[in-house]
Amino acid sequence: MNTTDTPILSIRGLAKRFGGVAAVSGIDLDVAARETVAIIGPNGAGKTTLYNMISGRMTPSEGELVFEGRSITGLAPHRISRAGISRSFQINNIFPEMSVRENVEVAVSARRGTARRWWNIASRARGVQDEAAALVERLSIAHLAERRAATISYGDKRLLELAMVLATRPRLVLLDEPTAGMTPDETQRVTALIRRLADSGEFTFLITEHDMAVVFGLADRILVMHRGERLVLGTPEEVRVHPEVRRAYLGDTDEADEADETT
Numbered sequence: 001m002n003t004t005d006t007p008i009l010s011i012r013g014l015a016k017r018f019g020g021v022a023a024v025s026g027i028d029l030d031v032a033a034r035e036t037v038a039i040i041g042p043n044g045a046g047k048t049t050l051y052n053m054i055s056g057r058m059t060p061s062e063g064e065l066v067f068e069g070r071s072i073t074g075l076a077p078h079r080i081s082r083a084g085i086s087r088s089f090q091i092n093n094i095f096p097e098m099s100v101r102e103n104v105e106v107a108v109s110a111r112r113g114t115a116r117r118w119w120n121i122a123s124r125a126r127g128v129q130d131e132a133a134a135l136v137e138r139l140s141i142a143h144l145a146e147r148r149a150a151t152i153s154y155g156d157k158r159l160l161e162l163a164m165v166l167a168t169r170p171r172l173v174l175l176d177e178p179t180a181g182m183t184p185d186e187t188q189r190v191t192a193l194i195r196r197l198a199d200s201g202e203f204t205f206l207i208t209e210h211d212m213a214v215v216f217g218l219a220d221r222i223l224v225m226h227r228g229e230r231l232v233l234g235t236p237e238e239v240r241v242h243p244e245v246r247r248a249y250l251g252d253t254d255e256a257d258e259a260d261e262t263t
């Protein structure tokens, strides 16, 4: 991260309590534009709750969220999405009876919809088609473009969903366990794709993920959460060797060994 950059997302003292349970407490995090930050931690660490607050599904009990210089604390999900933050993966966004291409066209049209001009319908339609075709190509699902979405594999559905998310032109993309439920081959494919998207410099990514090889392969920095709090924030190398992380999370498990093997 270039520390002279203003962060694209600034999280200050963020907390969420459910009755007596502090699901998230006192989280501080600055995310630089074009950075990929992974959020890891054992079950119940507060990762999903943190995502829910960033995407507007939950209102923070305390603290502030600033995106591109503007407070988004407590805004409704559609307003946060319009501000430029998208969350994936939610496969139920896909229309199963439509083709892959049509699904992406719908997503592109939805974004462009506000600029509707009757005299310009034909060129608009062409613009939508071109943009959707470029996205389908970019997500490596062009060979599936005419297939009914219901009939493609689980991994390809996730890529379709990512194409639909990118159609909204987000600057910050929240990826929720992007490789969950995937075969090792699909995991590799999706990881390489996310890497390419991250390297394009068009997006900033937050990623939660259980697969430590994926985390250490993608992240510029890693936030380790434990019982709702920030245990460590650092580069993959700093996190890997951090004694508290090893004790609290990686332990002496196979996951720690797998992470070690990624470099």
Ligand SMILES: Nc1ncnc2c1ncn2[C@@H]1O[C@H](COP(=O)(O)OP(=O)(O)O)[C@@H](O)[C@H]1O
Pocket: 018, 021, 022, 023, 024, 041, 042, 043, 044, 045, 046, 047, 048, 049, 050
């Ligand atoms: N809607 C909710 N109501 C009550 N407790 C919740 C709710 N959501 C999460 N929690 C609690 O908050 C803590 C953090 O959960 P979560 O954010 O799902 O962690 P993670 O995603 O890291 O597994 C857990 O103790 C969980 O039981």
Ligand SMILES: [Mg+2]
Pocket: 047, 048, 049
């Ligand atoms: Mg979770």
